[in-house]
Amino acid sequence: MFEGLLPAEVVVVRATDSMWEAPLHPQERACVARAVPARLREFAAGRAAARQALQQLGVADAVLPGGRHREVVWPAGFVGSITHCGSECHAAVARGTVLAGLGIDVERRSPVDAGMTTLICTDAEQDRMDRLDETRRRLFPNRVFSAKESVYKCCFGTVGRFIDFREVEIDWDGRMQQFGVRWLATDIGSRLGGMRLTGRCRVAGDYVITAAILEPD
Numbered sequence: 448m449f450e451g452l453l454p455a456e457v458v459v460v461r462a463t464d465s466m467w468e469a470p471l472h473p474q475e476r477a478c479v480a481r482a483v484p485a486r487l488r489e490f491a492a493g494r495a496a497a498r499q500a501l502q503q504l505g506v507a508d509a510v511l512p513g514g515r516h517r518e519v520v521w522p523a524g525f526v527g528s529i530t531h532c533g534s535e536c537h538a539a540v541a542r543g544t545v546l547a548g549l550g551i552d553v554e555r556r557s558p559v560d561a562g563m564t565t566l567i568c569t570d571a572e573q574d575r576m577d578r579l580d581e582t583r584r585r586l587f588p589n590r591v592f593s594a595k596e597s598v599y600k601c602c603f604g605t606v607g608r609f610i611d612f613r614e615v616e617i618d619w620d621g622r623m624q625q626f627g628v629r630w631l632a633t634d635i636g637s638r639l640g641g642m643r644l645t646g647r648c649r650v651a652g653d654y655v656i657t658a659a660i661l662e663p664d
Contacts (some may be wrong), residue, residue: 450599554593576588598644598659601661
């Protein structure tokens with residue numbers, strides 16, 4: 448699903464059926480102590496997929512608890528991201544010497560109403576959407592939503608706070624397959640310094656898939 452969207456140094460693992468029933472370390476289970484069964488299963492799948500990805504990079508039996516903002520706490524020297532969407536669950540991991548941040552996201556392509564679009568898209572993004580042909584206009588909010596989810600995951604380790612949808616604008620290429628960002632909140636740009644964020648997007652079947660990377664300064 449993420450083929451061609453991430454550098455070769457990034458390991459991506461899709462959760463297998465058995466991973467959805469994988470056991471959790473006590474520190475991990477504490478993060479979902481009150482979770483409903485469906486949330487517990489997707490949490491287990493994500494952690495199991497991430498563990499397998501880390502194992503491919505030489506880290507055996509990694510424990511992946513959650514942080515104060517429910518973010519994944521990765522082993523020192525590694526960055527990563529987990530995404531869930533229905534039966535799809537993927538984890539991506541890279542060494543911190545290669546990337547400063549990494550975010551992935553999978554969303555179902557589905558209609559987005561006008562009210563939700565105004566929450567997801569800035570005024571400038573809505574203006575661009577209005578100039579698109581009908582086919583691309585219909586999918587534009589899905590693309591922006593997924594891209595911003597990837598950006599948030601990618602930057603959280605450096606920025607250290609939630610990034611609102613309207614604090615960042617996605618700067619798409621002409622085919623809407625690659626993107627950069629414009630930060631509308633000055634503190635985010637200052638915390639990232641000279642790091643460069645880039646992303647890629649594809650639509651495949653019922654899904655919109657995005658990946659964002661943050662290159663070290």
